[in-house]
Structure formats: C-alpha cells, structure tokens
Amino acid sequence: MTAEELEQRYLPHVRRLGGLVLLPADQVMRLLDDCANADIRFLGVEAFRLFDDGGVQPAMEFSNISYGKVEQQAGRATFTPDFGLREPWRTDPSALQNTRALVAEGAANGYAWYEVWLENPATEASLFRGVDGV
Numbered sequence: 685m686t687a688e689e690l691e692q693r694y695l696p697h698v699r700r701l702g703g704l705v706l707l708p709a710d711q712v713m714r715l716l717d718d719c720a721n722a723d724i725r726f727l728g729v730e731a732f733r734l735f736d737d738g739g740v741q742p743a744m745e746f747s748n749i750s751y752g753k754v755e756q757q758a759g760r761a762t763f764t765p766d767f768g769l770r771e772p773w774r775t776d777p778s779a780l781q782n783t784r785a786l787v788a789e790g791a792a793n794g795y796a797w798y799e800v801w802l803e804n805p806a807t808e809a810s811l812f813r814g815v816d817g818v
Contacts, residue, residue: 685722687804709791727801731790746790
C-alpha cells in the first residue's frame, strides 16, 4: 500500500482541533496494522483526552514520540530537533506492535484520541497534514 492510499483510507476518521490531527484509538489500531504493509515511515503517536468544554489534555505516558532534545552547550540550554520515536522505541524492532499495546493501554485510561505521525519516505511529507479539509 502506498502512503497516499493509506492516507485516503483514514482521512474520513480524522478530527482536526487547531493544529492537532487526531484519530480515534480504534482507527489507530487498524492504521498501525496497515502500516506494516505500507511504504511509510512511522514516527510515533501522542495520546490526547478531549473534554466536553473543548479542553485537550496530552498524555506523555501514552506517547512514544520525541520532538527533539534539550542539551547544555556552553552553559546554555539548546534545543536540537530530533523528530521521531524516542528511546527505547527508536531501536525497538517491534515498535509498531508495541505501539498497539501503548494505544490500548492509553484508551483504557481515557485517552481515546491519538495524533499519529507518519511520513511518506518518497516526499518526506507528513501524512494527514497537507490534505484539504484536514
């Protein structure tokens, strides 16, 4: 399956909230299965709880993505972008399968929405973010 086909399959399930592009946990489980047979780069997931008043709460404990590293250089904290799976996920040969378990646990704890970061390796574009209506 191509990255474009995968994106089209899951676009009907996407919910956009500001800059977030979210999928419900049950669709994320299916998407992770499809990722195993797709030409994509899996970068990780981030869990969210949505509230009736419009509030959004992320959950670090049910997320496996890293946006970068903060390091001390010459006495100053600097940020170095390093987008993708964080350690030890980055070197886990079963990262997709273990992410399924992470999503299931998060959903059982009330985090029913996930931002899934996938990249088309041919274009380096993130899936679900450049499509009209999303």
